[in-house]
Amino acid sequence: MLKYKPSDFNKKAQFGTTKSGHNPKNGNPIKEFVPQIGLKYAPRTRTMSQQYTIAGTTLEDTILIVIRHNKAVNKKLIVMLPDKTYYDIASISPDDSNNVITYDIVTLKLNTSIK
DSSP: OOOOOGGGOOEEEEEEEEEEEEOTTTOOEEEEEEEEEEEEEEEEOOOHHHHHHHTTSTTTTEEEEEEEOOTTOOTTOEEEOTTSOEEEEEEEEEOOSOOSSOEEEEEEEEOOSOO
16 A cells, blocks of 8 residues: 655646647658647656566566556556656556545556657
8 A cells, every 4th residue: 555645746747648749840741749638647666676576578668667556547648757858658557446535556667759
């Protein structure tokens, strides 16, 4: 069961989709981020044993964030973190307890196709 304080959620992530566009300078096709939902999140770190367990798998270069449960968040969305980096959602691990406030752990993988 996850226990977080409200002060842990001190960063804001934008969840959204992409649309195709053109670079105004040279006309090349580009993907543009279109934000849909802004959610506060808490970064989560892995233990050393968890890092060793995922070494060599597709989850090796991923990061974790924790958000309050939100049904609108799904694997089709793109996430933009405050440092203007874009991530794909690799997986969502929902809290299936009967608590009033539940949290989801979202695994993010770097997306380099969006500028």
